[in-house]
Amino acid sequence: MIKKTTINNVLMTAAALGTVLAISAGPASAAGDKEKCFGVAAAGKNDCATATSSCAGTAKADRQGDAFIAVPKGLCMKISGGSLKPSK
Secondary structure, three states: HHHHHHHHHHHHHHHHHHHHHHHOOOOOHHHHHHHEEEOOOOOOOOOOOOOOOOOOOOOOOOOOOEEEEEEEEHHHHHHOOOOOOOOO
């Protein structure tokens, strides 16, 4: 039982680390490798203008519905609260 739990913990840690590395990786070589992910940016950490601000880094609140960050394609919908469309 302990062996199975240890193996599961190692696998879960490896999967989490892979996700963190994918999120923190630098810009992709082609713009087609990224997608806008709305509703997950921290305050002041959005990538571009929002409906209520004119430039990057100006989101007023965490998880602001109209603020986005660029993430690798396919990742946004795996992030809690992530959306491919802005919310009001």
